[in-house]
Amino acid sequence: MSATIIVGVDGSEAGNRALAYAKRLATLIGSECKLELVCVVEWSPYTFQTPEENSHRKKQKQIETQNAQERVIDPALASLKEEGIAASGVVKFGKASSILNNIAVEHNAEQIVVARSTEQGLSARVFGSVTANLVMSANVPVTVVS
Amino acid sequence: MLKRPYFIFTSFISLLLLTLSSSAQAEESSGGIDAVVNEMFGHATGWFVSLIFAPFPGTSFPWIVLWLVTGASIFTLYFGFLQFRGVGHSIALVKGDYSDPNDAGEVSHFQALATALSGTVGLGNIAGVAVAVSIGGPGATFWMILAGLMGMASKFTECTLGVKYRNEYKDGSVSGGPMYYISKGFKERGIPGGRFLAGLFAVFCILGALGGGNMFQANQAHAQLTQVIGNYPGWITGVVFAALVFIVIVGGIKSIARVTDKIVPFMGILYVGSAIVILIVNADKIGWAFGQIFAGAFTGLGVAGGMVGALIQGFKRAAFSNEAGVGSAAIAHSAVQTNEPVTEGFVSLLEPFIDTVVICTMTALVIIITGQLVQNPETGMYILNEAGTAIKTADGSSGVALTSAAFASAFSWFPILLAIAVILFAFSTMLSWSYYGLKAWTYLFGEGKTAELTFKTLFCVFVIIGAAANLGPVIDFSDAAIFAMAVANIIGLYFLMPIVKKELTSYQKRLKSGEIVKYKDRKKAQKA
DSSP states (O other): OOEEEEEEOOSSHHHHHHHHHHHHHHHHHOTTEEEEEEEEEEOOTTOOOOHHHHHTHHHHHHHHHHHHIIIIIHHHHHHHHHTTOEEEEEEEEEOHHHHHHHHHHHTTOSEEEEEOOOOOSHHHHHHOOHHHHHHHHOSSOEEEEO | OOOHHHHHHHHHHHHHHHHHHHHHHHHHHHHHHHHHHHHHHHHHHHHHHHHHTOBOTTSSOBHHHHHHHHHHHHHHHHTTSHHHHSHHHHHHHHHTTTSOGGGOSSOOHHHHHHHHHHHHSSHIIIIIHHHHHHHHOTHHHHHHHHHHHHHHHHHHHHHHHHHHTOEEOTTSOEEOSHHHHHHHHHHHHTOTTHHHHHHHHHHHHHHHHHIIIIIHHHHHHHHHHHHHHOOOOHHHHHHHHHHHHHHHHTTOOHHHHHHHHHHHHHHHHHHHHHHHHHHHHTHHHHHHHHHHHHHHHHHGGGOTTHHHHHHHHHHHHHHHHHOTTTSHHHHHHTTOOOSOHHHHHHHHTHHHIIIIIIIIHHHHHHHHHTTOBOBOTTTOOBOBOTTSSSBOBTTSOOTHHHHHHHHHTTOTTHHHHHHHHHHHHHHHHHHHHHHHHHHHHHHHHOSOHHHHHHHHHHHHHHHHHHHHSOHHHHHHHHHHHHHHHHHHHHHHHHHHHHHHHHHHHHHHHHHHHTSSOOHHHHHHHHHO
């Protein structure tokens, strides 16, 4: 039986800590374990944009997807491949906590690994951080790496 | 090398500006820059205004108003009153019920609607309504609401076509609008003259962008500023606005546009919220106000032109505010992410409802309820001003100043808030219309930095002219330019509406059969 672990990555130091922890887990579980790296570009369908921004949005999404793929997912996958850990990666747009949970449910994952959020300020206080939202709403166990 | 039409058009505009500036130099000493700009502007655009607003022989009814109403009525009947049947589905689409969150990241239905609304909700709702009720009386509100409800069908038709025939370029950018659906749709149906009509629309769209989308905004923003900080020359406001617009559209400083676009919706909510508070406080007068609206709609209650005068003003200001049938919204909505063009049609029909039926009606009610329009207490008829052109107002104000006075009678601080709102609305509308105008310009003259820079510079020059000129000539030209767009657009819509009908029938069939379902229902079905 294989075990899938969802890992939230974003190229930051915190994301790398989550990845490092997931690597250790994968090594302990063995070859049956697969890591699914998820890089979420925060995006809300309810924001206000100018007509010009809208007309270039498709192009902008392609650029953002490519950047996330090349700068976050590809290097992480390369390092996992070197260590013989099975992994794949995906770039998604939306609310990070929902996307990570949806992918975990879709893959029937064992758990989600994320790093402790570094979000500060009013919005994190009012709406809660990505990590806090994920912990509260996830359908699978969540490991928060400090 | 410059294309021939580009050369002719820029030469015409340069000549117009040269005439304005040389006359300004000659007459500056006698009347000041503002007076000269105003006079010259009136002369330069008078023929165009007369042509667009020419009445039917023997009547005072402008043919263009009937043109818009007929269009909206035909679309309403042709699509079986879809604006009333389809509202629930429209709201579900805006909420994202039918969107797959895994495909997120592109322009959502909500964003397309919000962007289009930021181009329409603004001075038309504040100043335009004040103009309508002061000239056409409270009865104009009735016709305005009716025009808003009918206009929902026009908006549905044009925005469906806007998405269906948009141009999606290899680099991922999107361009759409009447010029594209008229030329491509006519070709597809084998109808001749599509390119000519599309070109005509593009010319009118450029004029509309410079008129209603620019000069009217600058003019009314200046009027509101003088209300708050005292009288000063309009060209100063014009130069400041032009500089800001230039920085954003030419300098590419998007942060200003982003900040504006974040604040504008909140200003809109604040405006509507204040209106609701005034209406609640005066709840006992709401019934009376609606009585005035209904009575005025059919009798005029003493306004110039009677019932027809009220009707013309109501329809004119509704069209100017919600732009249904004008074609501008089709440009804004065309960037949405959807494989079903008709879904954006459904979403877009909410636009005239929010803009006209809700916001414009609130402005009108506040003006009526706060007693800004002077009435003869004995006869109940409204008293006209000395010129006999409009209803006498409590403090003699008109346009945005009248709305400001109405709100100020309840909240003394409101003129300051309204000044900020007007400036932001004006700025955001200008940015939207600079884009619409640019799309029309590049359609005519091709994509290219020189062509784009020429239009953007021209747009900024017209900001100054708009702020310096008086309300009369500016509002006439703005109306004429916006309505001229509807001439070409509605002809196009008549020929292309069978395509929309086909799309709608197919979509509704699949919706009924369960082929198209809400995302959560799809997920449930997959699990089961």
